[in-house]
Amino acid sequence: MTFQLTVGEATITQVTELARWPFPPWELFPDATGEQAARAAAEFGPGYVEERTGALVLAIHSYLVRIGGTTLVVDAGNGNHKDRPNLLPHHRFDTDFLNRFAGTGTAVEDVDVVVSTHLHPDHCGWNTRLEGDRWRPTFPGARYVFGRAELDSLQALAATEHPEGVAADLVRMYDDSVRPVLQNGRWEIADDGHLLAEHGDTKVVLRAAPGHTGGHLVAEIRSREGGAVISGDVVHHPIQLLYPELSQAGDADPALARRTRDAVLERCARDGLLLLPAHFPADHPFTLIRDGGRLRLLPVTGHHA
Ligand SMILES: [Zn+2]
Secondary structure, three states, rough: OOOOEEEEEEEEEEEEEEEEEEEEEHHOOOOOOOOHHHHHHHOOOOOOOOOOOOEEEEEEEEEEEEEEEEEEEEEOOOOOHHHHOOHHHHHOOOOOOOHHHHOOOOHHHOOOEOOOOOOOHHHHHHEEEOOOOEEEEOOEEEEEEEHHHHHHHHHHHHOOOOOOHHHHHHHHHHHHHHHHHHHHHHHHEOOOOOEEEEEEEEEEEEEEEEOOOOOOOOEEEEEOOEEEOOOOOOOOOOOHHOOOOOOOOOOHHHHHHHHHHHHHHHHHHHHHHEEOOOOOOOOOOOEEEEEEOOOEEEEOOOOOO
């Protein structure tokens, strides 16, 4: 399950780590009602809401961006073999992601830049892979880019004594997916507006998109002809297009997350940007159109790699 599209001088390829990642609605969105899930099922179909269980279906995608001789990975999935005993949906994956990655025609050695929209386990896991008993950078020639606020808050958490529960797993994530990269020395900090790559009229720029986490970023690819947004966890599931007030259980600041979600989706609709979500179980991008009082999500097909 993958697609490839061109935005100006950039070629963007979706690399799927997990095609189906189902959750009970209230686990993802604590305020979601059965009625809301039923309406989402009717609107989006069984690919998005399981008929038998009512589970909301997510996926996990990375995006490979090639522009002017520079190769970027935006969001590095969950990774294999990582202990997340307090975040069981993330615990000890064993997927063929690296084979799928190789299937794009790009070798991990050829990646120049790796960036995470935010530092949660399903967005920076493939920063590293297990070699023997050591975590090594999966992309050995890459410069890893971290949002400043995101890395600061994770390092503050990692410095606390006796973290418990989810915090303990975030510290595990720091130790197995971030610290080995920092120790390797090829990394840098990014703020809002950070230019990742540029070629001709096309730019790849990081934009602040806080709320899910304090330092969450999105990657925007813009050219004269159009653009796309790799949106990370600004939006988790299309049910949030029907019910924009639904806050995901992991949102650090739900009110800010909603404002950011509204703003990013509105920008997609207004500027005709393609939406490339991290977690929609779809092998195509989306466009958004304003339809009366709401934003409507439209699949954009015909981009299969
Ligand atoms: Zn996520």
